[in-house]
Amino acid sequence: MRTVVPVVERIVETPSTVTLRFDEASRARPGQFVMVWVPGDDELPMSLSYVGARKGVTVKAMGATSRGILEISVGAPIGIRGPYGTAFDVGARRILLVGGGSGTAVLAPAAEAAMARGSRVTAALGATTATEMLFEGRLRTAGATVELATDDGTAGERGYVTGVVERLLRSDRYDVVWTCGPEVMMQKVAAAADLAGVPVVFSVERHMKCAVGMCDACTLGPYHVCVDGPVFPADRIAALPEFAHRKRDPSGRLVPT
Amino acid sequence: MRTVVPVVERIVETPSTVTLRFDEASRARPGQFVMVWVPGDDELPMSLSYVGARKGVTVKAMGATSRGILEISVGAPIGIRGPYGTAFDVGARRILLVGGGSGTAVLAPAAEAAMARGSRVTAALGATTATEMLFEGRLRTAGATVELATDDGTAGERGYVTGVVERLLRSDRYDVVWTCGPEVMMQKVAAAADLAGVPVVFSVERHMKCAVGMCDACTLGPYHVCVDGPVFPADRIAALPEFAHRKRDPSGRLVPT
Amino acid sequence: MAAVEVELAGIRLRNPFLLASGIWGESGESLKGAYAAGAAGAVTKSIGAEPRAGYPNPTVESYGTWGMLNAMGLPNPGIGEYPREIGIARDAGVPLIGSVFAGDAEGFAEVARQMAETGVQALELNLSCPHAKGLGSEVGSDPAEVERVVRAVVGAVQIPVFAKITPNTADPVALGLAAERGGAAAVTAINTVRALAIDARLRRAVLAHGLGGLSGPAIKPVGLAVVWQLYEKLRIPVIGVGGISTADDAIEYALAGARAVQVGTAVAFDGVRVFGNLSRQLPARLDALGFPSWAFAVGAAHPPREPSSRSPRGGP
Amino acid sequence: MAAVEVELAGIRLRNPFLLASGIWGESGESLKGAYAAGAAGAVTKSIGAEPRAGYPNPTVESYGTWGMLNAMGLPNPGIGEYPREIGIARDAGVPLIGSVFAGDAEGFAEVARQMAETGVQALELNLSCPHAKGLGSEVGSDPAEVERVVRAVVGAVQIPVFAKITPNTADPVALGLAAERGGAAAVTAINTVRALAIDARLRRAVLAHGLGGLSGPAIKPVGLAVVWQLYEKLRIPVIGVGGISTADDAIEYALAGARAVQVGTAVAFDGVRVFGNLSRQLPARLDALGFPSWAFAVGAAHPPREPSSRSPRGGP
Numbered sequence A, B: 001m002r003t004v005v006p007v008v009e010r011i012v013e014t015p016s017t018v019t020l021r022f023d024e025a026s027r028a029r030p031g032q033f034v035m036v037w038v039p040g041d042d043e044l045p046m047s048l049s050y051v052g053a054r055k056g057v058t059v060k061a062m063g064a065t066s067r068g069i070l071e072i073s074v075g076a077p078i079g080i081r082g083p084y085g086t087a088f089d090v091g092a093r094r095i096l097l098v099g100g101g102s103g104t105a106v107l108a109p110a111a112e113a114a115m116a117r118g119s120r121v122t123a124a125l126g127a128t129t130a131t132e133m134l135f136e137g138r139l140r141t142a143g144a145t146v147e148l149a150t151d152d153g154t155a156g157e158r159g160y161v162t163g164v165v166e167r168l169l170r171s172d173r174y175d176v177v178w179t180c181g182p183e184v185m186m187q188k189v190a191a192a193a194d195l196a197g198v199p200v201v202f203s204v205e206r207h208m209k210c211a212v213g214m215c216d217a218c219t220l221g222p223y224h225v226c227v228d229g230p231v232f233p234a235d236r237i238a239a240l241p242e243f244a245h246r247k248r249d250p251s252g253r254l255v256p257t
Numbered sequence C, D: 001m002a003a004v005e006v007e008l009a010g011i012r013l014r015n016p017f018l019l020a021s022g023i024w025g026e027s028g029e030s031l032k033g034a035y036a037a038g039a040a041g042a043v044t045k046s047i048g049a050e051p052r053a054g055y056p057n058p059t060v061e062s063y064g065t066w067g068m069l070n071a072m073g074l075p076n077p078g079i080g081e082y083p084r085e086i087g088i089a090r091d092a093g094v095p096l097i098g099s100v101f102a103g104d105a106e107g108f109a110e111v112a113r114q115m116a117e118t119g120v121q122a123l124e125l126n127l128s129c130p131h132a133k134g135l136g137s138e139v140g141s142d143p144a145e146v147e148r149v150v151r152a153v154v155g156a157v158q159i160p161v162f163a164k165i166t167p168n169t170a171d172p173v174a175l176g177l178a179a180e181r182g183g184a185a186a187v188t189a190i191n192t193v194r195a196l197a198i199d200a201r202l203r204r205a206v207l208a209h210g211l212g213g214l215s216g217p218a219i220k221p222v223g224l225a226v227v228w229q230l231y232e233k234l235r236i237p238v239i240g241v242g243g244i245s246t247a248d249d250a251i252e253y254a255l256a257g258a259r260a261v262q263v264g265t266a267v268a269f270d271g272v273r274v275f276g277n278l279s280r281q282l283p284a285r286l287d288a289l290g291f292p293s294w295a296f297a298v299g300a301a302h303p304p305r306e307p308s309s310r311s312p313r314g315g316p
């Protein structure tokens, strides 16, 4: 269930993103998440960016807590609950992976697992700027074809990664698209894939408390993201009025995203 | 742990003794006891007189509760907790079994188990009168040599079974003596066996409540009869001042037996 | 097959199983989902006058299969926003019990009035949250306060009012009787048991709030005791809650005196499908135990009582 | 290796583990046996003025590995007979805490006086038996009564007096503070949690008495909460009890604020050898968790407090 483990490695991935590795024996599948407890601070859901016995989470600086996580040093103890939630089905043959910002964290282990089983992976990664590009090297090393987009054009195409995605979907055939990033981005990806007739899988985030499907904090329409997700077939959630436009705050109120 | 089962057979063994059979799957060894709960009345410790899947207890009319148990009819539900406590070591080759009154109840399944493994069993059974003799037929059927004693001489020798025991110990060699009955009787049996150099095993009774070694109701010197007993090597308890002479009442006071 | 319908303060329920407050009840879709899964109805999350974010994480700690500790801190969107959620569930036909909390009788009456306006069938007053300061348990552990709160709410609404009481008391019967005097239509028992988890490696309390409430199988014996005691002395029906995850657990509550039951933590262990399992298994289990109906089992473990000592309990 | 000796109200204990009252403590041989097995000392069975047979069987119900329910009904040989048992344990050098109960302050003072004469090192007042009518819990749930009882006993004896309080209360701190005001040298928490078991097949409560008290692992979080709360407000030491069966459980109690701990139900699960296991494992576990001694762990999960707000806690 819950365990307390020391951080055994701390890797600075980008100026705003750090990976923390820790040894934890549970079986996890790519797409699943853990609740990471920074003692004395909050406990936050984090996708596993490494799913083996030496697990990892890749954290982007957002608010106070995530910044706190970034600063955890090697040897410091953290609390881990999980793994929780649904996973990617790594059986597809030709996979297009679309990561926006730190969204790539959850896609990387899924891509690795799929490629290890013989799948062909193309990754379209977006970031604000070249130095913020996450896991480009990791994916190339694993054998993926990687295409980039940055807001400022410092790497790959200038503009949103959705442009790259549209081009890729036109020029090649895929069995599935996996995407994680801002919900508006994921919605655009889904729209493009729909045109191309390719099914899409989302990894989504909602405010989480219990992580065991009890407290209702993470509802998204009829679903609880902690147990029914975070990995969802896009067609189950893309059209929900609460997707891309609204989410629930910690009180359960619907607020604009 | 606790289970509620219907009585499936009711056998009148003697005018004052009835066996109730019930199906209960736990593994029990000869010598162990169960707590028999008569709903609405008390719960009492009873040795298992049958230890297989169809278990049995053989109850003698004493006070109100045991009389209540005697009157339970086939189909009525009873509560069973257990089996608890220590068992007879059925590995001995030549066994002398000494049962006083309903004490034979716990010896019979042990004798059967031993004979099934090739042991030779001689049984010395005592009772007030011929009609109160318990399990004589059962033991003979299983292959034991049976010798009897009754207070009124209506079966076997007139007098106490201890006389028979002394004679048997003189005329034959045994590896062990198993005995259950009044403690004064067991003490006499132990004295005789001591002279003959044969180790003795007692099955003893004390007031029981928890049956799991917690409440201290069943203390006998440094032992708790519910977990350290009821089957004891005689040399551990025969000389205790609390044996044969005193026991604890339900309040924990030492009272004369 | 044994009949399992229940009549509770004039509300007809298709079975005795209600979703307990605070589990799945923050959103209308979830209330609807519990009903679709098989629950007879749902108690909403406890709603207050204002939105509350609740305590920071960690808010839960689990103990294998026998228990769960939580200190959510009564997060809720506030009665201003909540009618939207109620609407979704009500339109789907879910029998709803609106749970509310406040710091005093006036506060309770006001939020209860607003909750009643949403069209719920009954109200449940959370007089028993063991870990939110000034909200519930302090009010809920004083019989005089309980009576005052219940009376104020009963005076403010037209629908039946249930009082949910705490097990963290020397005398649950005093609380139940106070609710009855105040005009409650039923008493719900129990809320969670005050508890705390420590992590020795981190040398601190696990939950951000420190104290929390224990729920799940471990508190079933505690809930049964309270229901048993209430049934002995109250005339109004008792709704049992605490550690129910099987039909047999529910039947034990019925035998102790519960007219209906609520299920909470089992949803975390088994998912909301637990309501389907429970409602499917109940008739067969009642049959096997020889009860012609659920109503027959209610209170059946108590020694027969003088007919005059309390009002008859009809069923279902 | 971490030091594990404890000083408790002037009594030096070789480790923090005491036998809890009511387990094994009816006979002198058993008190001696617990000490021989590794306990640092033993609390006696709660002794009253007169012999009591206790309730009829069934007196216990067990819940697999997580709990135990009992309603023994305070069986005891009475203070007239009990000195014989004490003598056996005392002669064997067992540090002894004599537990007593009565219906009111005068009764407590009288039986306490007689218990003190037997040569026990301290007294523990059972103010908390959840199921014996008129004996304990009624007295023990009213702070004013608790204070009165403790004061009466403290006035009647020369040895330290511990007050054992109930978890079945809205406000354990009020009870602890009352004991402190009355002159108690320590507070023991907790006794069992009021609970009940039903057998659906037999349609009745399992225990002959109906209500009983829950003990064992399931109540560890409940006991930790009470100890935590008491430690925050009391100046006298707290003795933790409830669900301890491993050295880690004990360390959690220490972190919550317990100076020493008692072990009860674990004896039913593991036998009295549990005391050997606990005392052997404790130093290694403290080492692994980075505590130089048991005393260091006491209260260590609490946020640092103003130095002036309470008396310093020395150790061991």
Ligand SMILES: Cc1cc2nc3c(=O)[nH]c(=O)nc-3n(C[C@H](O)[C@H](O)[C@H](O)COP(=O)(O)OP(=O)(O)OC[C@H]3O[C@@H](n4cnc5c(N)ncnc54)[C@H](O)[C@@H]3O)c2cc1C
Pocket: A033, A042, A043, A044, A045, A046, A047, A048, A057, A058, A059, A060, A061, A062, A063, A064, A065, A066, A067, A102, A105, A106, A204, A205, A206, A207, A208, A209, A230, C057
């Ligand atoms: C399934 C899942 C997987 C995630 N995986 C990653 C990941 O791999 N890497 C990563 O950097 N982030 C991930 N997140 C997001 C992460 O949990 C936090 O939301 C983010 O780190 C911001 O937290 P903060 O407290 O620093 O920000 P704050 O400034 O405190 O808050 C910013 C936003 O963070 C969100 N937030 C705060 N607390 C929570 C919470 N308990 N649950 C969800 N959101 C919360 C709120 O929506 C808030 O608006 C994931 C979230 C979910 C639900």
Ligand SMILES: Cc1cc2nc3c(=O)[nH]c(=O)nc-3n(C[C@H](O)[C@H](O)[C@H](O)COP(=O)(O)OP(=O)(O)OC[C@H]3O[C@@H](n4cnc5c(N)ncnc54)[C@H](O)[C@@H]3O)c2cc1C
Pocket: B033, B042, B043, B044, B045, B046, B047, B048, B057, B058, B059, B060, B061, B062, B063, B064, B065, B066, B067, B102, B105, B106, B204, B205, B206, B207, B208, B209, B230, D057
């Ligand atoms: C390990 C063990 C095995 C036993 N096996 C058998 C058996 O196979 N057949 C059989 O007929 N009897 C057996 N007994 C004895 C039985 O438990 C009762 O003591 C006996 O039936 C008389 O009970 P009563 O309530 O009818 O008598 P009462 O008239 O109520 O009391 C007579 C005596 O019974 C004893 N007694 C009452 N309650 C208990 C109790 N909870 N535990 C122990 N003794 C009690 C008391 O010593 C009392 O003095 C066994 C006892 C023990 C401890």
Ligand SMILES: Cc1cc2nc3c(=O)[nH]c(=O)nc-3n(C[C@H](O)[C@H](O)[C@H](O)COP(=O)(O)O)c2cc1C
Pocket: A214, A215, C020, C021, C022, C023, C045, C046, C068, C070, C072, C074, C099, C126, C164, C190, C191, C192, C214, C215, C216, C217, C219, C241, C242, C243, C244, C262, C263, C264, C265, C266
């Ligand atoms: C996560 C969680 C949140 C809860 N929130 C509330 C609440 O808001 N209002 C309330 O009256 N009870 C609340 N409860 C208590 C439950 O309704 C129920 O009384 C308790 O959990 C015991 O039932 P269970 O063992 O089936 O969970 C909550 C319980 C849990 C576990």
Ligand SMILES: Cc1cc2nc3c(=O)[nH]c(=O)nc-3n(C[C@H](O)[C@H](O)[C@H](O)COP(=O)(O)O)c2cc1C
Pocket: B214, B215, D020, D021, D022, D023, D045, D046, D068, D070, D072, D074, D099, D126, D164, D190, D191, D192, D214, D215, D216, D217, D219, D241, D242, D243, D244, D262, D263, D264, D265, D266
């Ligand atoms: C069988 C049994 C008998 C008990 N008798 C007493 C008693 O006489 N006096 C008392 O103060 N506590 C009594 N208790 C309570 C224990 O001392 C202890 O407070 C409680 O069981 C919690 O600890 P545990 O979980 O380690 O058992 C008894 C508990 C049990 C299980």
Ligand code: FES
Pocket: A207, A208, A209, A210, A211, A212, A213, A214, A215, A216, A217, A218, A219, A224, A225, A226, A227
């Ligand atoms: S986080 Fe509690 S239901 Fe999902």
Ligand code: FES
Pocket: B207, B208, B209, B210, B211, B212, B213, B214, B215, B216, B217, B218, B219, B224, B225, B226, B227
């Ligand atoms: S019957 Fe309780 S210790 Fe043996």
